[in-house]
Amino acid sequence: MNLAFAIDLFLQHLVNEEKSDKTVKAYGMCMNHFKAWLDSSWDEISDLEDVTQTVVRDFKSYLESKVVAKTKRHLAPTTVNHYLIALRSFLLFARSKGVVFKSEPVAGIKLKVIANQNQTKWLSNEEIAKISHVIELLKYAGEKRKALYKAIFAILVNCGLRVAEVADLKVIDILLDSGLLIVRSGKGDKYRHVPLGIKTRTILQAWLNHHGGVSPYLFYSQRDPQMTTRAIQHMMGRLSKLAKVKFTVHQLRHTFAKRVANESGQIEVVATVLGHSNIQTTRRYIEPSIQEVRKVIESVEFE
Structure with a gap:
């Protein structure tokens, strides 16, 4: 299945599931980012079936090493996890639609373990x-x-x-x-x-x-x-x-x-x-x- 077509199907699925506009937009951003990275890093991959555990692990390494130009800092672990969760949901959706992967990629998605600290901010x-x-x-x-x-x-x-x-x-x-x-x-x-x-x-x-x-x-x-x-x-x-x-x-x-x-x-x-x-x-x-x-x-x- 063509990756761009699969992403469109996935986002329409989220809309049909009555997910919020914010959620659909966030997942769309994550998946388009994944596609752009895939196009530039894995030229030989054109179909979704070719995404493997190795590809998924490589994408995680890319996210962990990525430096945001505006802040000059690496992506926060929670942000990395957001990308991985979106990718996992996408791959599971594709599998439910009959996509048969050559190597089960979902098994390669390991979220970063983050200590439970409350980051919520309120005013004094x-x-x-x-x-x-x-x-x-x-x-x-x-x-x-x-x-x-x-x-x-x-x-x-x-x-x-x-x-x-x-x-x-x-x-x-x-x-x-x-x-x-x-x-x-x-x-x-x-x-x-x-x-x-x-x-x-x-x-x-x-x-x-x-x-x-x-x-x-x-x-x-x-x-x-x-x-x-x-x-x-x-x-x-x-x-x-x-x-x-x-x-x-x-x-x-x-x-x-x-x-x-x-x-x-x-x-x-x-x-x-x-x-x-x-x-x-x-x-x-x-x-x-x-x-x-x-x-x-x-x-x-x-x-």
Whole structure:
């Protein structure tokens, strides 16, 4: 089977399995990278059946020795594993479609063993305070604009919503009297309620006072009745620069989850508010992060 054709079939299979766009794109990048490497390193291989254990091991060695031009560093072990996992899924898919390999290549895929260290990053209380202060001092922003920034930031850091979930919120999803926020179509099309704290309710009420009812969506722009995820990311990026606090929108979700985990001590509570189906995904918030480990090490080291 032609390799390019097999890759197209594989990616279409992922789409049919209703994998997320992000997953399909990541697997596509990995497989196209594999094909490009194969074309340049193994000229004699044109068909998928010719991929052997030796080829797979050679690809792993290539990944481990590859230096990223931008950072001048080798690929992280987790990145190497992402490539290998994608390749293994692809080869297993090809075998299920009748491809008979001359030498079983899947057996040659050995993932790098990585110590279980929590790399999740979240913001400190001081950093959150800096960002909130910057919103108050936004130049050339009237009260409506400030109320908008406050409301979006509050939902991200006090409710832990994904940026797409924030963009999809409608006015009717904010139940201030009940102190609840409704996520109607979260990841995996899951419906859930998220409690609203008193401060967040106050912030949202202030924004609703400016909303004007011009759109059914909670957040809108001058051009569109629904604010895009890109626009929300741009707004948070502006706050990051002004506050000189480096963060991503998703790290605000991590920050919320970590605070809930610390306060409740119950992984089930965190999983519920985040909308996680697999509680193992939530475990990162009750395990010490690498930053927390670093602080302990620095506090006990000798001069």
